[in-house]
Amino acid sequence: MSVARDTIDVRQNILAAAQQIMAAKGFSAVGLNEILVSAGVPKGSFYHYFGSKEAFGEALLAGYFEDYLTALDSTLAEPGLSHAVRLMNYWQRWQDSQGSLDCQGKCLAIKLAAEVSDLSEAMRLALKSGTTGIIERLARAIEAGVAEGSVVIEDKPYATAEMLYYLWMGASLMAKIRRTPAPFETASATTRRILSLPAH
Amino acid sequence: MSVARDTIDVRQNILAAAQQIMAAKGFSAVGLNEILVSAGVPKGSFYHYFGSKEAFGEALLAGYFEDYLTALDSTLAEPGLSHAVRLMNYWQRWQDSQGSLDCQGKCLAIKLAAEVSDLSEAMRLALKSGTTGIIERLARAIEAGVAEGSVVIEDKPYATAEMLYYLWMGASLMAKIRRTPAPFETASATTRRILSLPAH
DNA sequence: AACACAATTAGACCAGTCGTCTAGAGAGGG
DNA sequence: CCCTCTCTAGACGACTGGTCTAATTGTGTT
Numbered sequence A, B: 001m002s003v004a005r006d007t008i009d010v011r012q013n014i015l016a017a018a019q020q021i022m023a024a025k026g027f028s029a030v031g032l033n034e035i036l037v038s039a040g041v042p043k044g045s046f047y048h049y050f051g052s053k054e055a056f057g058e059a060l061l062a063g064y065f066e067d068y069l070t071a072l073d074s075t076l077a078e079p080g081l082s083h084a085v086r087l088m089n090y091w092q093r094w095q096d097s098q099g100s101l102d103c104q105g106k107c108l109a110i111k112l113a114a115e116v117s118d119l120s121e122a123m124r125l126a127l128k129s130g131t132t133g134i135i136e137r138l139a140r141a142i143e144a145g146v147a148e149g150s151v152v153i154e155d156k157p158y159a160t161a162e163m164l165y166y167l168w169m170g171a172s173l174m175a176k177i178r179r180t181p182a183p184f185e186t187a188s189a190t191t192r193r194i195l196s197l198p199a200h
Numbered sequence C: 001a002a003c004a005c006a007a008t009t010a011g012a013c014c015a016g017t018c019g020t021c022t023a024g025a026g027a028g029g030g
Numbered sequence D: 001c002c003c004t005c006t007c008t009a010g011a012c013g014a015c016t017g018g019t020c021t022a023a024t025t026g027t028g029t030t
Helices: A001-023 A032-041 A042-050 A053-075 A081-097 A110-118 A119-149 A157-178 A183-194 B001-024 B030-037 B041-047 B053-075 B083-098 B107-115 B121-148 B157-180 B182-193
Strands: none
Touching: A001 A032, A001 A042, A001 A053, A001 A110, A032 A042, A042 B030, A053 A081, A053 A110, A053 A119, A081 A119, A081 A157, A081 A183, A110 A119, A110 A157, A110 B107, A110 B157, A119 A157, A119 B157, A157 B107, A157 B121, A157 B157, A157 B182, A183 B121, A183 B157, A183 B182, B001 B030, B001 B041, B001 B053, B001 B107, B030 B041, B053 B083, B053 B121, B083 B121, B083 B157, B083 B182, B107 B157, B121 B157, B157 B182
């Protein structure tokens, strides 16, 4: 209705369309045209909403991580479960979303990280703050799990969280290369061992 | 001298130039022009040596892994060292090459994997066979380390090799995002623990 | 109803893309 | 000495890229 509302919708539509397309094809390989056609927004409008393709990419990543972190927060706060179970739920969902049949798992971070972090400082920083947020939350959950006794670790919680996140990033990359969810099995088993949880 | 020799040189020059440029900027973001100018080769020659940009990318990856694997073989066969030390040497060199001052560590696999594996089946397969080769060699070295007693692991050698490779891929990605070699420290410490080696 | 002013769009713009194609340069064999 | 065949040369075509200016549309106030 109001102008402001429509404006936000259009902006959001562009971002949503881009998220799908860029999660499949990357950043440089996708032209604004394709995104705008898919969003039903005329080309001329783009620079009304975003200053440049780079600024657009930054906004895309920022929005992506915002949603991602709130979902992560709720996964790690689900009532009635131990922190150990909550953590494994998180990784189970990661696996489900990345390994889905539509080969384009929707993790923008994995898809764009290598390509974009040498290309645009702004996008790199968006990636950095988003991934740091993820690791921090995982570290807190691990710490809480240790405190309640559902998780036992050898290293410090933060280092453990970092290590597990790297492991799952690498597994995602490898799943893309191999077109198989097998790497997630390996990552999952390792995660259980690192957290001293019983095998699946 | 001979025609054949020169031909190989030109081809190799193009590939060498591309390896540097693409390790920095990715695949789609780089035009053939830039590569050819940098290699001092006219455009007309390109299509004499390669059928398309995609076929070129495939050859680039194949050549990259060929070199990579022979270097890996010699690292893992250095005389007078235990397998445990050889393995840690490999990762130390990984760290050195990736974390170097010229921010463009030269690992094509990390740089191109996510971008390219959804873009070209041929390139994806090159990536797949190359990374599989790396993991196989690591697995053999771990197995030999277990046999000689310098390495102790909980899981099977192959699964351990996979897991460690994922960990280091993820750490490399994160090092790119953060522009810090810190992730390698975490990966290194974890690797030591997984292999039951004394802390550094 | 008419105006001012902001929000939005159409389309031009040029640099750059990949790939093609026609000439010709250069070397080896006979 | 010529003929042939590999390789070089770079202009060219058809097209897409991101960006920007100029015009259009819409809104709210008088």
